[in-house]
Amino acid sequence: MIVTKEKPLEEILGFLMPHKRILIVGCDGCTQPPRGVREAKTYAMLVEMGGKLKNREIQCRTTTVAKQCDNNLCATTLTSQVKDIEAILSLACGVGVQTLSEVFPDIPVYPGQNTIFIGSQERESGTLYEKCKACGDCLLAETGGVCPITRCAKQLLNGPCGGQAKGKCEVGGWKNDCAWILIYNRLKDKGRLSEFTKFREQRDFRISQSPREINETEEKTEETP
């Protein structure tokens, strides 16, 4: 899932102040915590109240899209709803904001969220953890299922470094686990310490050179004999 965090209301009000009629668009896709129509309604209330406090009459309508990263879905779901709209506040990740901007080039689209990371959720504690950096060259097969690119503060391929003590990382104040001690423990348990000790050559950063694109149709065509 893609994890987002609300922008401060003051910042959002700063975007919306010049406009009177706003459409707040949630996303029912992978965004976590949920940013659907219920959250859109909460934002509408806050924005209208915030406007009033600043002597501005802002009218908000709310809606949601199954996946804001799908331009076709956005167009079919929203075209009829944006007729008299002056601005859109998107509650999706940065991908959703950009998709809406492309689908509705004449309407300013503002982000309601800061997109934080690709992560997982621990149900019991409700904590979201960053787990993948989309580096494009997955190492997990040889690192005991722990990603050093995401979970080591230095993204080391040959860790651990001297910044760990008792399996904790000094970056962030000794709270986070040292990814390389996790990797060491996992590989040791499986009797695969040689994979820990082996030298890993420097990465080829061209693989993750932005902007990246994949054309699924073309790839499928190429694969077909």
Add this chain to the structure above:
Amino acid sequence: MKKPIYSNLMKEITEGKFVFTGELEPVKTTNLHEVLEGAKILKGHVVAANITDNPTAFAYMNALIPSYMIQKEAGLEAIYQMTTRDRNRIALTSDLLAAGALGIKNVLSLTGDHTTIGDNPQAKPVFDLDSASLVHLIRKMVDETIDLNNNKIEDPPKFHVGIAANPNADPLEPEILKIERKTKMGAEFVQTQCVYDIERAKRFMETMSNSNIPVLIGIAPFKSIAMMKWMVKFVPGIYVPDEMQQRLLEAKKRGGKEAIIEENIEIFSDLIKEIRKTTNAAGIHMMAVGFEWIVPKILEHSRKS
């Protein structure tokens, strides 16, 4: 085939001499006076001195210029420290070529402390390489006269490459495996973080007994009681035996600063003697940044029986 020897440090290690190295730290200034004065004090007592590369991610003068200057002005061989924190492989290759041009003979390969613990914590961390792949780069440059991407180098540099290790590491086994990994990649010597407890030094050297790499054990005397307390409290894994702490505290009560210095000389010359006697360490790395003058005193005292 015997490996060629480029530096005095490696020459003495190879000859089986018990070697001493020192450490100098350029700071946030354009003035090289203090580093050069430190080098002049160390000259004759240590075979070479490390020049630190923005330690704890503080933005100081780069290490290459002082490395060159202590060789030129003080006649003291440099161990040029390089971290992978601030430079990608292009910049590291470039600085290694410059170091070769300036006659640097030893490089210490380090990953480097993270940017967030430094004095510009907002900075973008680089870590394009790590200490192991920097060893790999240096080996390729020196042995194969090519860079990481196999591009040919004219007049390649001639370096010996060292690595750091931490005898206080907890757990210790991954630390040992890491040294093994870097030794396989061609690291030629180890300088360790500071050790205060002879048992730790012994345990570390015993665990290392299967490895052939020469190890210089790190010794860092205490400039003051405040420094000692800070080390004990904030440097993870550092263990200063109670008896050692007690001796220094009592020295302070007895005779203030001067007595602390005297006690330091006693304590650390004894520790050096013990290390020489009870381990197969190749030497000692003396870290007394800002009070280099204590190094000759400790070393002279350690030679007395």
